[in-house]
Amino acid sequence: MATISDVAKLAGVSVSTVSRIINNKPHVSPRKAALVADAMTKLGYSPLQAARQMRGSGSQTIAVTVPYITNPFFSELVAAIERTADERSYKTVIVQTFGQKSHELNALEFLKTNQVDAVIMCAIENDWDLIKQYSQYGLIGVCNEYVADPDVLMVHADQESGMYAGTKYLLNRGYRKLAFCTGQQDIRFNDNIEDLNSDRYRGYLRALREFDLEPSVEWQFTDVSTIADGQRVLQRIASMKDRPDAVIAGSDQVAAGIIAEAQTLQLKVPQELAVLGFDDQPLSQVVAQPLTTIHQPIHEIGDAIANMVADELEGDTIDTRQVIMPLSVVVRQSVA
Amino acid sequence: MATISDVAKLAGVSVSTVSRIINNKPHVSPRKAALVADAMTKLGYSPLQAARQMRGSGSQTIAVTVPYITNPFFSELVAAIERTADERSYKTVIVQTFGQKSHELNALEFLKTNQVDAVIMCAIENDWDLIKQYSQYGLIGVCNEYVADPDVLMVHADQESGMYAGTKYLLNRGYRKLAFCTGQQDIRFNDNIEDLNSDRYRGYLRALREFDLEPSVEWQFTDVSTIADGQRVLQRIASMKDRPDAVIAGSDQVAAGIIAEAQTLQLKVPQELAVLGFDDQPLSQVVAQPLTTIHQPIHEIGDAIANMVADELEGDTIDTRQVIMPLSVVVRQSVA
DNA sequence: TTGTAGGCGTTATCAC
DNA sequence: GTGATAACGCCTACAA
Numbered sequence: 265m266a267t268i269s270d271v272a273k274l275a276g277v278s279v280s281t282v283s284r285i286i287n288n289k290p291h292v293s294p295r296k297a298a299l300v301a302d303a304m305t306k307l308g309y310s311p312l313q314a315a316r317q318m319r320g321s322g323s324q325t326i327a328v329t330v331p332y333i334t335n336p337f338f339s340e341l342v343a344a345i346e347r348t349a350d351e352r353s354y355k356t357v358i359v360q361t362f363g364q365k366s367h368e369l370n371a372l373e374f375l376k377t378n379q380v381d382a383v384i385m386c387a388i389e390n391d392w393d394l395i396k397q398y399s400q401y402g403l404i405g406v407c408n409e410y411v412a413d414p415d416v417l418m419v420h421a422d423q424e425s426g427m428y429a430g431t432k433y434l435l436n437r438g439y440r441k442l443a444f445c446t447g448q449q450d451i452r453f454n455d456n457i458e459d460l461n462s463d464r465y466r467g468y469l470r471a472l473r474e475f476d477l478e479p480s481v482e483w484q485f486t487d488v489s490t491i492a493d494g495q496r497v498l499q500r501i502a503s504m505k506d507r508p509d510a511v512i513a514g515s516d517q518v519a520a521g522i523i524a525e526a527q528t529l530q531l532k533v534p535q536e537l538a539v540l541g542f543d544d545q546p547l548s549q550v551v552a553q554p555l556t557t558i559h560q561p562i563h564e565i566g567d568a569i570a571n572m573v574a575d576e577l578e579g580d581t582i583d584t585r586q587v588i589m590p591l592s593v594v595v596r597q598s599v600a
Numbered sequence: 601m602a603t604i605s606d607v608a609k610l611a612g613v614s615v616s617t618v619s620r621i622i623n624n625k626p627h628v629s630p631r632k633a634a635l636v637a638d639a640m641t642k643l644g645y646s647p648l649q650a651a652r653q654m655r656g657s658g659s660q661t662i663a664v665t666v667p668y669i670t671n672p673f674f675s676e677l678v679a680a681i682e683r684t685a686d687e688r689s690y691k692t693v694i695v696q697t698f699g700q701k702s703h704e705l706n707a708l709e710f711l712k713t714n715q716v717d718a719v720i721m722c723a724i725e726n727d728w729d730l731i732k733q734y735s736q737y738g739l740i741g742v743c744n745e746y747v748a749d750p751d752v753l754m755v756h757a758d759q760e761s762g763m764y765a766g767t768k769y770l771l772n773r774g775y776r777k778l779a780f781c782t783g784q785q786d787i788r789f790n791d792n793i794e795d796l797n798s799d800r801y802r803g804y805l806r807a808l809r810e811f812d813l814e815p816s817v818e819w820q821f822t823d824v825s826t827i828a829d830g831q832r833v834l835q836r837i838a839s840m841k842d843r844p845d846a847v848i849a850g851s852d853q854v855a856a857g858i859i860a861e862a863q864t865l866q867l868k869v870p871q872e873l874a875v876l877g878f879d880d881q882p883l884s885q886v887v888a889q890p891l892t893t894i895h896q897p898i899h900e901i902g903d904a905i906a907n908m909v910a911d912e913l914e915g916d917t918i919d920t921r922q923v924i925m926p927l928s929v930v931v932r933q934s935v936a
Numbered sequence: 937t938t939g940t941a942g943g944c945g946t947t948a949t950c951a952c
Numbered sequence: 953g954t955g956a957t958a959a960c961g962c963c964t965a966c967a968a
Contacts, residue, residue, distance in 0.1 A: 315945035317650035651961035
C-alpha cells in the first residue's frame with residue numbers, strides 16, 4: 265500500500281506537490297507533474313479514501329436507498345442510476361431500508377461522515393424535516409417520491425395522470441366495477457398529502473368521478489405488493505358474491521399473481537375479470553394474459569436523477585430542479 | 601459531530617478510557633463506564649468510520665459482489681445475505697460487476713483500504729490467483745461459485761446433481777431430443793474446469809449418457825440469460841426443420857421467455873415442446889404454463905455464507921469451510 | 937485502572 | 953512554484 269509520501273519520495277518532490285497534482289490544483293510545473301505521474305503508476309498508488317474522508321474531502325460516491333432490492337422496479341431503477349453514475353465516474357452504494365426508518369438514517373449518516381457525497385432516496389421513510397437536516401452535510405436527491413420542497417433535486421413520474429389514464433381506459437372499455445390495489449398499509453388519502461400513493465389515488469378518483477362513480481370500499485385492497493399478495497387478492501375476489509369486473513393491480517407483480525391464481529381457479533381473464541398492471545416490467549409479457557399496464561420510464565428516471573445529482577456535485581448550475589416524467593397505457597391482453 | 605474527546609470531556613475521563621469502553625476492552629471501572637455511556641448518548645456520539653479505517657480497525661461491513669442486481673436470482677441472494685448480516689450487526693454494500701474484471705477489483709480494493717472486513721463474491725470475473733492475493737487484507741468468501749481451494753469459505757448448490765436430476769426427469773418422461781441453454785458465451789467444457797456452468801453441463805452429459813445419447817450441437821444455445829433471450833431461443837427453435845422436443849432453459853427467466861413466445865407462435869407447451877426451468881423463482885408460478893424447474897435454496901445459501909463469514913470474522917472456529925446444498929426438481933406443468 | 941502521546945494518509949495553510 | 957507542518961478522529965503502546 266503505497267502512500268502519498270512514497271510517491272513524493274520516488275518522484276523527488278514534496279507531498280504537497282503530489283497532492284496538488286492528484287487534485288489537479290494550479291501551481292505545478294509540467295516537469296514535476298510528469299515525474300509524479302510516473303511515480304504514481306510505478307507504485308500503483310491510489311489515495312486512501314478513509315484519509316480523505318477524515319479531511320472532509322469528497323468520496324466520489326453516491327448512496328442510493330431503496331425499500332427492497334428484490335422488487336424488480338427498484339433493482340431496475342438502481343441499475344439505471346448506477347450505470348449513469350458510473351459514466352460520470354461516481355461509485356454507487358445501495359442501501360436497502362426494508363421500510364425501516366433506522367436503515368434510512370444509516371444512509372443519511374454516510375453523508376455526515378463523508379462516506380458519500382450524495383444520497384439519492386428512492387423511498388422515504390422518515391419525515392422530510394428530519395431528512396432535510398442532513399443536507400447540510402451533503403446533497404440529497406429524491407427519486408420516485410414526492411417532497412414539497414422546490415429546492416430539492418427530484419425526479420418522478422406523473423403518477424396521478426398515469427393512474428387517471430389507466431382508470432379512464434378501463435372505464436372507456438365499459439368496466440364500471442373497479443377494484444383498487446395499493447402497496448400502502450391503509451388508504452390514508454387526503455388532498456394535502458403529496459406522495460406517490462395519494463397521487464395515484466387522486467388520479468383514480470378523478471377518472472371515476474368523470475363517470476359519476478364512487479370508489480367501493482369493499483373492493484379496495486391494501487398492503488399488496490408481491491406476486492403472492494396478488495394471488496391472495498384474487499382468492500378474495502373469487503369468493504365475493506358481488507365481484508368487481510376489473511382490478512387495478514398497482515404493480516405488474518400483483519397483476520401477475522392475480523392472473524396466475526385466476527388461471528388455477530378457472531376464472532377467465534379478461535372476460536370475467538380485467539386486470540390492469542403498473543410499471544410495464546419484462547414480467548408483464550410472460551404471464552398467461554400479457555398485461556395491459558402503465559409504462560414507467562424507469563431508465564429515464566434513473567438517468568435523470570443521477571445526472572442531476574452529478575451536475576450539482578460538480579457545481580454546474582441546474583435549470584430545472586424537478587422533473588416529472590409522463591406515464592402511458594400499454595395495451596396488451598389482460599383488459600378486453 | 602461529537603468526537604471521542606467531546607465525550608471524554610463531558611464524562612470527565614480521558615479519551616483512552618472512552619475508547620476502551622467503545623471497544624469493550626477490559627480494565628474499566630463500572631463507575632466510569634456508566635459516566636461515559638451517559639455522555640455518549642447525551643451527545644449522540646458514534647465513532648467516525650473513516651478514522652477507524654485509517655487506524656486499520658474493522659468496519660463491520662461486508663461487500664457482496666454480483667454480476668447484475670437486476671437478475672432476480674442475485675437480488676434474492678443479496679437480500680438473504682444482507683438480512684443475515686444485519687442480524688449479526690454487519691453492514692452490507694452491494695457491488696455490481698457488470699461482468700467486468702475492473703468492477704470486481706474495486707470491491708477487492710475495499711478490503712485493502714479497510715472499507716470492508718470481508719467480501720462475499722457471488723460471481724467471479726478475475727483469475728482466482730489474482731483474487732486470492734487480496735485475502736491478506738481481509739476475508740474472502742465465495743457464494744454460488746466454484747473455487748478449487750479447500751481453505752476458502754464457500755457455499756454453493758450442487759449444480760451437477762441438479763442438472764443431472766432435471767435432465768434425467770425429462771429423459772424418464774420420454775423426451776429424447778433435448779435442447780440446452782446456458783448463460784455463458786460459449787460452451788468451453790472440459791473435465792478439469794470447476795465452475796457452475798461446467799458442473800451443470802457435466803450433470804447434463806451424465807444423464808444423457810445413461811440413455812446412450814450425445815448432446816446435439818445444433819440444439820445448444822449460448823449466451824442466453826434474460827426473458828428476451830428466451831424469446832429469441834424459441835423463435836430459432838420454431839424455425840427448425842428438426843426440432844427438439846424439450847428445452848433445458850438454464851433459468852426461469854429464459855424459460856418464461858420461451859413459453860411466452862411459444863404462446864404467441866401458437867406452439868403448444870408441453871405437448872410440442874417441454875420446458876425445464878432452473879432456480880424456482882416466484883416468476884415460475886405466473887407464466888402461462890407454470891414451470892417445472894429445479895429449485896435452488898437461495899435463502900439458505902445466502903444465510904449460510906453470511907453466517908460463515910461472520911463466524912470467521914469473529915474468530916470462531918469453523919468446522920466445515922465448504923457447504924454444498926442439494927437441488928431438486930419441482931414438478932409443475934411445463935413438462936408433460 | 938487510568939492518562940498521555942504518537943501516528944495512521946491526506947489536504948490546507950502558510951512560509952519561502 | 954514548492955515545501956514544511958498542522959490538523960482531521962481514532963486507537964494503542966507506554967507510562968503512571
